[in-house]
Amino acid sequence: AQTVTQSQPEMSVQEAETVTLSCTYDTSESNYYLFWYKQPPSRQMILVIRQEAYKQQNATENRFSVNFQKAAKSFSLKISDSQLGDTAMYFCAFMKHEQGAQKLVFGQGTRLTINP
Amino acid sequence: GAGVSQSPRYKVAKRGQDVALRCDPISGHVSLFWYQQALGQGPEFLTYFQNEAQLDKSGLPSDRFFAERPEGSVSTLKIQRTQQEDSAVYLCASSFLGSGGVETQYFGPGTRLLVL
Numbered sequence: 001a002q003t004v005t006q007s008q009p010e011m012s013v014q015e016a017e018t019v020t021l022s023c024t025y026d027t028s029e030s031n032y033y034l035f036w037y038k039q040p041p042s043r044q045m046i047l048v049i050r051q052e053a054y055k056q057q058n059a060t061e062n063r064f065s066v067n068f069q070k071a072a073k074s075f076s077l078k079i080s081d082s083q084l085g086d087t088a089m090y091f092c093a094f095m096k097h098e099q100g101a102q103k104l105v106f107g108q109g110t111r112l113t114i115n116p
Numbered sequence: 117g118a119g120v121s122q123s124p125r126y127k128v129a130k131r132g133q134d135v136a137l138r139c140d141p142i143s144g145h146v147s148l149f150w151y152q153q154a155l156g157q158g159p160e161f162l163t164y165f166q167n168e169a170q171l172d173k174s175g176l177p178s179d180r181f182f183a184e185r186p187e188g189s190v191s192t193l194k195i196q197r198t199q200q201e202d203s204a205v206y207l208c209a210s211s212f213l214g215s216g217g218v219e220t221q222y223f224g225p226g227t228r229l230l231v232l
Contacts, residue, residue, distance in 0.1 A: 106158030
């Protein structure tokens with residue numbers, strides 16, 4: 001079974017600062033996907049970024065980037081130039097790479113607050 | 117286009133009552149997932165449909181939980197004889213079963229269930 005661990009329950013930074021959210025996972029699979037989802041107070045879960053495990057290059061989406069360390073089973077999210085709208089719960093999630101749709105396995109989440 | 121919708125958004129039930137939670141996936145999405153999110157926790161997988169077929173129900177916590185998707189579109193999660201420990205947000209997600217690549221799951225706003 002796969003497990004995902006987010007060791008930072010809460011984080012708080014000032015607007016425009018850079019913040020890094022940590023995530024580690026445990027799996028015996030060699031091929032899989034990793035995701036960061038954002039859940040604002042309205043509770044609609046939104047995909048932020050995803051990474052295929054077979055790709056060595058770290059994924060980037062505008063101000064969001066990941067540091068994927070496969071050997072260490074680490075998948076951190078960096079948010080640059082943070083904005084007030086980035087305030088939300090952030091969940092790291094794992095998905096096996098198999099044919100067809102697969103369930104997501106989520107971490108416990110990190111509550112991120114961006115202060116003005 | 118319209119996203120995943122869920123109804124009701126909030127439900128208060130007395131212990132022992134039956135409840136039904138509805139999910140309308142994105143049109144054309146073949147895969148549909150239900151997750152349960154306890155307060156302050158990450159979502160946990162309940163069950164998965166591909167069209168009308170329930171392919172995985174390993175996450176359903178007890179036989180009081182039942183899900184269906186009879187026409188391969190709208191899905192209903194039913195909880196019989198609700199207990200206080202059933203209080204949670206129930207999230208629905210859908211994805212398009214395409215060929216190759218990772219399927220992004222799109223989430224609905226959730227139904228917050230409170231059992232008194």
